[in-house]
Amino acid sequence: EPEVTQTPSHQVTQMGQEVILRCVPISNHLYFYWYRQILGQKVEFLVSFYNNEISEKSEIFDDQFSVERPDGSNFTLKIRSTKLEDSAMYFCASTMGGANTGELFFGEGSRLTVL
């Protein structure tokens, strides 16, 4: 069964460093997302991406964050200068869209620890 894959599974970084989290969505999906879950808190929407541009972003997704689909398969989340509060599990998700809008397929997550 096709699945969303994420790398790395865990990354430890120093505050102020740049981090790139990578995702390979399901191949025929058209909509891509990043969510995050701070330990003990809710899963929160960060950003949606369609047709090579951001469709929507939350207030969390400030100028320190960016997303890119550099080729036909990868979808990346970059945090330019990490802060302690960026420590979280980051989930990538994708969906076909259309009638199945909202039925997201999630990856296993990338745990980011900022020291």
Next chain:
Amino acid sequence: AQSVTQPDIHITVSEGASLELRCNYSYGATPYLFWYVQSPGQGLQLLLKYFSGDTLVQGIKGFEAEFKRSQSSFNLRKPSVHWSDAAEYFCAVGSYNQGGKLIFGQGTELSVKP
């Protein structure tokens, strides 16, 4: 404000017992409703979804959920719990107009005792 409430943070049930996990939502548009499960170290797996039609929906692993518009609820049920069901369960709400922007509940951690 749009929100999802899962009132039970942690539930413990005996193996073979029935299970009901509660979910209430507040949402302005016609909701799409989802239950996801997360096992330790795993991603979020979709258990079932409600878009429209029959308000009782069946999902994977023997789970079902019932949409009650009057109560703004979408409770998850399973008649007989297995030890492998121990995991964290998340209720989420979205809509067609919101694309894949889902609002998640806090999650309910399920423990299963032998």
